Amino acid sequence: MKLISRFEAASRxxxxxxxxxxxxxxxxxxxxxxxxxxxxxxxxxENIEAELEMRSPFG
Structure with a gap:
């Protein structure tokens, strides 16, 4: 699998x-x-979870 970086996750x-x-x-x-x-x-x-957590109003 291709690695999804923090930068790429933030752009989605x-x-x-x-x-x-x-x-x-x-x-x-x-x-x-x-x-x-x-x-x-x-x-x-881990990178995707971190990005989703940053977007959460409860995170």
Whole structure:
């Protein structure tokens, strides 16, 4: 999976972030343990979650 950076996450709207989150989650779940794809998916999830949290009125 391609890594979604904090910069890229910030440039997306919320609907796009939710779609990317789903894609990254599925990539993480299906990638072999220890693979680069799994690491990229996990970092992407963290970056997307951080961006969504910043946008939350409760975050």
């Amino acid at each position: 709207n919320t609907a796009e972030l939710n779609a990317l989150y789903r894609e990254a989650f599925n990539a993480f779940a299906s990638a072999p343990r220890g693979s680069a794809d799994r690491r990229n998916a996990l970092v992407s999830i």
